[in-house]
Amino acid sequence: MFVLLNDEFVNRNECLIDIEDRANQFGDGVYEVIRVYDGEFFLLHDHLKRLIYSLEEAKINYDIHHHNLADQLQKLVEMNNFKDGGIYLQISRGASPRSHPFPKHTQPTLIAYPIPVTRPLESQEKGIEAILHEDLRWLRCDIKSLNLLGNVMAKQSALDAGAKEAILYRDYNHVTEGSSTNVFIVKDGIVKTHPANHYILNGITRLYQLVEKTRVFLQAFLG
Template identity: 65%
Template sequence: MIVLKNNQFIEREYATIDMEDRGHQFGDGVYEVIRVYEGRYFLLQDHLERLQYSLNETGINFNISEENVHDHLHQLIDLNDVEDGAIYIQITRGIAPRSHPFPKDTSPMVFAYPIKATSPTEAQSKGIKVILEEDFRWLRCDIKSLNLLGNVMTKQKAVEAGATEAIFYRDENHVTEGSSTNVFIVKDGTIYTHPADNYILNGINRRYLLYLAKELNIPYKETIFSINDLKQADEVFISSTTSEMLPVVNVDGEPVANNKPGPISKQLLETFFKYKDLNQIPTH
């Protein structure tokens, strides 16, 4: 495997991380996972713009355009012959003696490398089970930071419960997102999903699915909904870069509708790959 470390392409065994890298010690960094289909990036520009947003919000002095990240990422999939998979990229504040305040003189550290990713076709066909968990994370979920301990702990609860995902709620009237996904419900032909604010990560596939809904003339609303709304929905589905879109057929042991993926979920899935060559989600 060839890894991108800063501006160099090196073999994996040489891609070491200093013990005083702030990403390692504080989770002081940000990241993206970008899907590759048939050797081409999917929605690369959207991912890079969100990465720059996360960098700006955390005060990490790194400019995606000036550092030529776009070209480096294209070289990376060519060097690794990635046809169907994903690229993980993280940028930390850099290496400095351990101290909480931002160091004055340090250079951000960049790592990028391919990871395995395939379309979860069986789960998309049959649907998945999810559990509900109280959202105890910080209030800047809009930043795609390396601080994922709350997400990891909650995902493990889902695994131990025999579920695919855990859906967070702040209180009974406020469902937010999944531990690694965005959440949608359907009621009376309309899609509902949480607004893109600080309580959720504005997922790239979340935005893409809303674009598809508009293309298909399916109405949608970005609004907060409750646990009861979730459990009484006609359909539920989740999305992320690696899971694409997954219909939910069971929530906390209770079936959703008839325990099968619903018609809107199916319609969106059937349309999902129509625009897989997109570099950026079009604006209407």
């Protein structure tokens, strides 16, 4: 497997990350997972737009256009002859002696590589069981950061209960999202979902579905 490490393509067993990289020490970084179908990215532009937002909000100085990231990711897919799955990429603030403040002269670290992802067709057709779980995460869930311990613990609570997902809530009556999903509720024929604010990650599929439904509605309304 080839891995994109900064601006180089290396074999997976040659991909070495500094032990003081801030991704390891603080979870100080952001990430994306981009779906690939038949060798083609799904909504790549939207993923990269969200990546830019996360980088800016986290104050990580990485210019994806300067590094030609879109072209690099496409080359990564081609080099691995990758047809169906996902590309995981993360950008950390870089390696520096462990200290909480932002280091002044550190270069961000980027890694990207293919991961197996399959469509959960059976779950989509038959549904799944879910539990309710208090949302104990931090208040900047809109940043797709590496700090996922709260999500991991919620997901594990669901699995321990024999379910597949945890639906998160705040203040006992405020559903936010799932541990690794956005939540849509159909009530009285109306599709409802949480506003795209700092309590949730604005999922790309969520955004795509809302835009598509708006387009269909306007087309029907305007004729």
